[in-house]
Amino acid sequence: MAKTGLDNIPFSKAFFLVAAMLCFFCAGCGGSKHPPVELRYQQEEAVKDLQAKDVSYPQTRFVVLSDPHYYHPSLGTSGPDFEAYIRDDRKMLAKSDEILDAAIERVSREKADFILICGDLTKDGEKINHRHVAEKIENLHTSADVYVVPGNHDVANGISRRYTKDGTEPVASVSPEEFKKIYADYGYASCLDADAASLSYVVEPVPGLWVLALDSCLWRENEAGKHPVTDGRFPGQTLKWIEEVLIRARQQEKAVLAFMHHGLMEHYPANEKYYGQYVVDKSDTLTRLFAAYGVRLVFTGHFHAQDITTKSPEQQAARVFDVETGSLVTYPCPYRTVAFSGDGTCTIESRFIESIDSVDKDFPDYARDFAFRGTIGLADKALEGYWVSEKGRDILAPQIAEAYVAHLEGDEKPPEEVLTTKGTGLMGRIVGFSQKDLVHGWWTDLRPADNSLTIDFENSAGSNDHRH
Numbered sequence: 271m272a273k274t275g276l277d278n279i280p281f282s283k284a285f286f287l288v289a290a291m292l293c294f295f296c297a298g299c300g301g302s303k304h305p306p307v308e309l310r311y312q313q314e315e316a317v318k319d320l321q322a323k324d325v326s327y328p329q330t331r332f333v334v335l336s337d338p339h340y341y342h343p344s345l346g347t348s349g350p351d352f353e354a355y356i357r358d359d360r361k362m363l364a365k366s367d368e369i370l371d372a373a374i375e376r377v378s379r380e381k382a383d384f385i386l387i388c389g390d391l392t393k394d395g396e397k398i399n400h401r402h403v404a405e406k407i408e409n410l411h412t413s414a415d416v417y418v419v420p421g422n423h424d425v426a427n428g429i430s431r432r433y434t435k436d437g438t439e440p441v442a443s444v445s446p447e448e449f450k451k452i453y454a455d456y457g458y459a460s461c462l463d464a465d466a467a468s469l470s471y472v473v474e475p476v477p478g479l480w481v482l483a484l485d486s487c488l489w490r491e492n493e494a495g496k497h498p499v500t501d502g503r504f505p506g507q508t509l510k511w512i513e514e515v516l517i518r519a520r521q522q523e524k525a526v527l528a529f530m531h532h533g534l535m536e537h538y539p540a541n542e543k544y545y546g547q548y549v550v551d552k553s554d555t556l557t558r559l560f561a562a563y564g565v566r567l568v569f570t571g572h573f574h575a576q577d578i579t580t581k582s583p584e585q586q587a588a589r590v591f592d593v594e595t596g597s598l599v600t601y602p603c604p605y606r607t608v609a610f611s612g613d614g615t616c617t618i619e620s621r622f623i624e625s626i627d628s629v630d631k632d633f634p635d636y637a638r639d640f641a642f643r644g645t646i647g648l649a650d651k652a653l654e655g656y657w658v659s660e661k662g663r664d665i666l667a668p669q670i671a672e673a674y675v676a677h678l679e680g681d682e683k684p685p686e687e688v689l690t691t692k693g694t695g696l697m698g699r700i701v702g703f704s705q706k707d708l709v710h711g712w713w714t715d716l717r718p719a720d721n722s723l724t725i726d727f728e729n730s731a732g733s734n735d736h737r738h
C-alpha cells in the first residue's frame with residue numbers, strides 16, 4: 271500500500287480482503303519489538319498512596335478542534351496532480367484556508383479559557399503552511415491560550431510539495447526543532463516541563479489544571495518521498511516521563527487532562543482490525559496509566575470522526591473517556607466546547623462550520639456531499655479491483671459510503687440492514703461478507719453519545735448522556 275492513511279485514501283486497492291488477511295497474518299507480532307515498560311504505580315507503595323488522592327477538575331471552559339490540515343492556496347489548487355490527489359482524498363483541502371478562517375472567527379466568540387488543537391495542523395508538514403497556521407492563531411480575537419500537538423502529517427514529512435500546472439515540486443517541511451519554534455507561543459515556550467524524547471509538554475492553563483500535550487507521532491520513522499507514518503506510539507522514555515508528570519501532579523494536587531493526535535482506544539468494533547494505525551500502540555497500558563492517576567479525559571483526532579468512547583480498566587474505579595473530534599476539513603467540520611462545572615461534571619457540546627464565502631449553497635450539505643460522493647468513488651474503484659460487477663458496485667458502494675459518513679457524524683443510527691449483498695453477484699457477496707464487520711462497526715455507536723453529553727465523573731459507570 272503506497273498510502274496507508276484513511277484521511278488520504280480510505281478505500282485503497284488493498285482495502286478489501288487483503289486488509290483482513292494482513293490483520294490475520296500480523297496478529298500477535300506487535301509486542302516483541304517494543305518490550306514492556308515498568309511503570310511505578312504498579313510497584314511502589316508511596317506512589318500507590320498518591321493514587322488514592324481525590325483531585326477534581328476545576329471550573330473552566332475550553333475549546334477543542336482537530337485536523338485543520340491547512341493548505342495555503344499559493345501552493346496550487348489546480349493541475350492534474352492536484353486533481354488526482356483530491357480525488358483520492360476525503361479532505362476539502364482547497365477550502366482549508368477559508369474553513370480555518372471561519373473556525374477562528376467562531377472560536378473567537380466562544381468564552382474559552384484555552385484552546386486545544388489535536389494535530390494534523392497542515393496538509394503535509396509544509397513549513398509555509400505551518401507559518402500560516404501560527405499567523406492565523408495569532409489573529410484569534412480572544413485572550414485564550416492556544417496549545418498544539420503535532421499530527422502524523424506535521425513533522426519531517428517526506429511528501430511536502432506544491433502543485434504546478436504539469437506536476438509537483440518539493441517544498442520544505444519542518445524539523446521537530448522548527449515545529450517547536452513556530453509554535454513557541456502555543457505551548458512550547460510556556461510549558462512547565464517538556465519530554466526530551468518527543469514533542470510532548472505539560473502546561474497549567476488555569477490554576478489547578480494541568481494539560482498534558484502528547485506527541486504520539488512517529489516522525490522519526492518518516493522517509494523522503496514517502497507518505498508519513500500513520501501509526502502512533504510512545505517510546506518507553508516518553509511513557510516514563512508521562513508517569514513522572516502524573517506523580518508530580520498528584521503531589522501538587524493538580525487535576526490532569528491530556529490531548530494527542532492518535533486515538534487512545536477503539537472508536538468502533540473492528541477499529542484495531544482494519545485501521546489499527548488510528549489507535550495508539552499499547553492502548554491498554556496507556557489507558558490504565560491514565561486511570562491510575564485520575565486522568566479522566568483524553569482529547570484526540572486523526573480519524574476525522576466525531577466519536578466518544580470510554581473504558582474502565584479492571585480493578586480501577588476511574589473511567590477514562592477518549593473524546594475524538596472530527597476534522598475541520600471533513601464533514602461535519604466540527605469543533606467542541608468543554609465546560610467543567612467545578613463540582614464533578616463536564617459538559618461537552620459540538621458546533622459546526624455553517625458557511626464559507628466560496629460555497630453558495632448550504633455548507634453542511636456541500637461538505638456531506640463531498641464526503642459521500644468521494645467515498646462512493648473510492649469504494650467503487652476498490653470493488654472494481656476485486657472483479658465486482660458494475661451492478662454489484664452500484665449496490666454496495668453507496669451502502670459503504672452511508673456507513674462511513676454516519677461514523678464521521680457520530681451518534682450513528684443504523685438502518686435495519688447495514689449491508690445487503692442481494693443482487694451483487696458472486697464477487698459482490700464474497701467481498702460484502704468479508705467486510706461486513708467493518709461496515710457494521712462504522713454503524714455501531716459505542717457508548718456514550720458523541721456530540722452532546724454531560725459526564726458525571728463521580729458516577730461515571732454510565733455517563734449521563736443526552737442520547738435519545
Ligand SMILES: [Fe+2]
Binds near residue numbers: 573
Ligand atoms: Fe488528519
Ligand SMILES: [Fe+2]
Binds near residue numbers: 277390421422423572
Ligand atoms: Fe492524522
